[in-house]
Amino acid sequence: MRCRAQEFVKKLNPNVANPAFKDSIKSGECAEKNGIVVYFSNRCPFAEYHVTQSMTETAGKRKLPLTIIKLDTMEKAQNAPTPATIFSLFYNGKFVTTDLSVCMDSRFDKVMGKG
Numbered sequence: 001m002r003c004r005a006q007e008f009v010k011k012l013n014p015n016v017a018n019p020a021f022k023d024s025i026k027s028g029e030c031a032e033k034n035g036i037v038v039y040f041s042n043r044c045p046f047a048e049y050h051v052t053q054s055m056t057e058t059a060g061k062r063k064l065p066l067t068i069i070k071l072d073t074m075e076k077a078q079n080a081p082t083p084a085t086i087f088s089l090f091y092n093g094k095f096v097t098t099d100l101s102v103c104m105d106s107r108f109d110k111v112m113g114k115g
Contacts, residue, residue, distance in 0.1 A: 028095040029093050030081040035064045036055070036064050037067045038068050038087070039085070040071065041072065043086045046100065047086060050100055058103060084098040087099075096111070
């Protein structure tokens with residue numbers, strides 16, 4: 001059974017269009033195609049630490065380029081290539097996971113399918 005977005009919408013005004021994801025989210029890709037790209041916000045109190053500390057160490061050990069993008073405004077969050085604004089990881093431009101534990105060295109290879 002397939003879910004439709006309108007099944008999850010409670011409209012106060014029935015004449016307003018249903019919410020929809022932007023095309024940039026539907027592709028599952030981000031603009032940066034080299035290495036790891038992380039989008040995160042402070043909606044989770046642990047996200048910034050794990051992204052700036054753990055992910056930096058993990059990427060460094062593997063000599064992988066790392067780009068960190070903090071979604072600190074509504075506009076940045078709305079224009080991100082992911083609906084998961086707490087944490088999203090892309091590798092070589094392709095979406096991989098929203099699992100924050102991928103930042104930790106002990107989990108990276110497993111989540112990335114290399115272990």
